[in-house]
Amino acid sequence: MRKKFLLAFSLSFFVSLNWAAAAGFDITDIEGRQIHFDKQPKTFIVANYIANFLMVGGKDNLSKVTALTKDGWEDTRYGEYQVFTRSFPILKELPSIGGYHDDILNAERILSLHPDVLLIGRTQYTENNQRIKTFEKAGIKVVVLDYHAMTTENHTKSTEILGKLLGREEIAQAQNKTYKEALDHVFNIIDKLPPEQKGAKTYMETASKGVARYGNSYNKDVLWGSILKNLQAANLAENSPQPYLPLDKEFVISQNPKFIFLGGSIWRNKSEGDQMRMGFTVPEEQAQERLEKFTHRPGWDKLDAVKNNRVYAVDHGSLRNMADYTFTQYIAKQLYPEAFKDIDPVKNLHDYYAAYLPELKYDGTFMIHLSKTK
Structure with a gap:
């Protein structure tokens, strides 16, 4: 009886360990920083690339966004602002944590909202080095994406990261396949031209x-x-x-x-x-x-x-x-x-x-x- 109990306990413990390991995951962001997650994040501040977040995550994942960079969004991308806020009215209600078209981040507000993840671009990472250390010490996972360099590598890697963070890996893979195949087709044809x-x-x-x-x-x-x-x-x-x-x-x-x-x-x-x-x-x-x-x-x-x-x-x-x-x-x-x-x-x-x-x-x-x- 004791042996059966010990065997059952051991199996249960082993399964629970495996489950915990499966629930956690690692990503390597665009800056080459490895970041560990014990579980799927539930809240995000999107300091850059809200369109990509929505394309990968879909409208349901918008409920996980607690803030984004909105200062100057209407002035610098008026048409985009009108269409996105009309289609997703909650975007108007979410607080702003900085500039839509610059690298200014409101550290106080970010810390007060304390998201699981802060998504930023490369120049935001460079310009806010000390603030980012403060965010990480507070337990906020800072993840760097890049869609500015216009490279297949960075576009697809950033989308893969979003897929993992949002539990939408199949969607991310499909988007990456479309992107890579389309551009490879263009570049291969041009390479063969006189x-x-x-x-x-x-x-x-x-x-x-x-x-x-x-x-x-x-x-x-x-x-x-x-x-x-x-x-x-x-x-x-x-x-x-x-x-x-x-x-x-x-x-x-x-x-x-x-x-x-x-x-x-x-x-x-x-x-x-x-x-x-x-x-x-x-x-x-x-x-x-x-x-x-x-x-x-x-x-x-x-x-x-x-x-x-x-x-x-x-x-x-x-x-x-x-x-x-x-x-x-x-x-x-x-x-x-x-x-x-x-x-x-x-x-x-x-x-x-x-x-x-x-x-x-x-x-x-x-x-x-x-x-x-x-």
Whole structure:
């Protein structure tokens, strides 16, 4: 009897140990930091990448979010703010713990809310080093994600991490499969093209300052600049010493780009009247009208891109999430039209939101070719 009891106790103890081990898990974040979780986290502060959180987690996991960075969200991404808060009203009610478009974090508020997990981006991690140590000492798990570098590795790794944290690993795997296969297809085709078809001079500008002032361009390591590098285009800002900065207008004209892409959004600033508008809530007619005005900048009538009607606009706000592979497809389709004539990036973007964020009241203009020039 005693032996049976001891055997039963041993089995029970062994099972409970295994169960405890199975409940816990480790992740390695984008900064290479290994973080252990004894159990699935229940509360999150999302200091970056709320769209990715929702795409992986779905609307039900939004109940786990206790705060996010909202300061300046409406001003810097007005259309996105309107659509997301209309579709998910709780986003308006959640407290803000910092800037949506900068690296400022409200340490006091984060500590008072004491989430299980604080999700941040790489620059937030760099700029808040001491605060992060304080959060970790308080028992808050700080996890670094990255969707800014526009690399397949960081996008898919960040999504895999979200899948583990939210108990949605199958969804994360499906998104990663779509992302990787789509981009591998594009890059493999370009690799096989003759050298003379590659390296077209391309000017990319986030046109937030309107027609009179040149907005930021991006070097090879970030956002649109990284996309152009991956597509083997000759980005005018590729070797800029800073990740983003406006290029000198005389330099742009002297380089005579063959393609021009303008990034648009709705920025609430002094240039609202003629900034490039794209993205959620923006009608295509308005986007076309504004894009056409940029072609009348001094000296642009002499540019090959304008003369040959190779002027395009894309939504700047749609980068930094798992649907942004469609923008790589779109730019590839313009640079290499014959190679990618069968790809429909606009439909792919629509289908992605329908699959992974069906509650989002989706409307707007995201990728356009200038319909005519005067």
